[in-house]
Amino acid sequence: MPEALASPFMQKALMAGVLVSLLTGLISTFIVLRKMSFVGAGISHAAFGGVAIGFYAGFNPLMAAVVYAVIVAIGIETTAKKGRISEDVSIGIFYSISMAIGIALVSLSQSYNIDLFGYLFGNILAITHDEIVLTLITSAVVIAIILFFLKELFLITYNEELARVSGIRVNFLNILFLVALSVSIVVSIRIVGIIMVSALLVVPGATARLFAKGLRSMIAISCAAGLISVVAGLFLSYQYDIAPGAGIVLTSAMIFFTSLFLKKKE
Template identity: 40%
Template sequence: MIEALQYDFIQNAILAGILVSLAAGIIGSLVVVNRITFLAGGIAHSAYGGIGLAVYLGLPILFGATVFAVITAIIIAIITLQNRNRIDSIIGIMWALGMAIGIILIDLTPGYNVDLMSYLFGSIIAVSQEDIIYLTILDIFIISCISLFYKQILAVSYDSEFASLRGISIKFFYTLILILAGLTVVAAIKVVGLILVIALLTIPTFIAEQFANKLSSMMMISSFFAILFTLGGLSLSYFYDISSGASIIMVGVLTLIIIKLIGKK
């Protein structure tokens, strides 16, 4: 692997993996704590509509996916806050609608040559300098939001009734968490793809829960494991010429199983 570091695409892949892992560890902790994994999955698959729209209009893929993911997150936040009893049905509809829009727009695009499979299952070695800039800005934005609103997000995540009594806007911070989840999902598209993105958000956090006793610690430990999985999966992908996204998730799952078995003993 050492000799591979001389290649620019390997350097970009490693840097992108670290940047995405930081975001996934932080936001994945919020997703698990707030029990909105299914909502994040809905946003992830809805973002495919943004990919189709970007292809159809000739826009940058990540830009289209970002806009679509943010709009979807806001819509889901508004609907679920008003009608939590039907949340599964709402997410299922948004999930299917986003995928359908993406497929139809791609079908209507004449002569497209975009490798759409890389957006479904990830292609970390195809990360560009523009993607690195996007991921860097995203990490700065996420860390800034968490640092600025940590106490409010902590209160909303663990005890929304207490937060409401303290005058904290539940609607605003719930929507913010979903928007941050949507942005992280888009960032992870190039690394593990839309199909596997939820695993990258949740597996490191499930492990971090074994060692952390507060949210901030969970975020840091989760980010560490996410980086470990990404670099380990990238190494396996390089040596055995297999899919990078699937390799990253397999490393994560195996690590989770080992830690659970050790914990039981």
């Protein structure tokens, strides 16, 4: 372990991993309580379209993905409401269109290269200094926004109609939460990749749900579960030479099923 910690790429990976685990741990609480796990999966897959647009147009792929994911998140919500269709249908439409846009642009650019695989499957060990700064700033902003509106989000999660009657601006906060979710997804892409990012958005919250007695304890347990998954997953991947994203997701799943077993035994 000390040998692993001595390497600069591992230090950077740990730094980014800790930030992202705290961010997704917080978001995961609301994703699980609001039964939005498919929204997370939909936006993360849709982000592939944003990454491909970035590659094709010569922008920073992560920045392009942030903007694109926010547009898709708002598009999902608006289409579901205005089109009077269920949210899962809206997600299905946006996510398949975005994947198609991504694949079309990759075909046009003829550069199905290693970098794109890094976004699809994650490559935390190749994370750059600039990406760490981007992760730090976005994580701090998103965490601050969620904590700022924690009580309002808590009431919306409990019952949206009750929140409206209490004078809370539910539509504004729902959009704000979708933006926070989209940003969290995109900054997590470099850690576990587009395909597996929804695990970080769902599994820590699901683990916390088993033990939590209140919202704040659920947030704390969710962040702790995410943190342990990322750190342990990274060391496992270093030790056994497996892809870090897969190591993190498998550790996270192991924590969940062990918790479930312990809870059932109680």
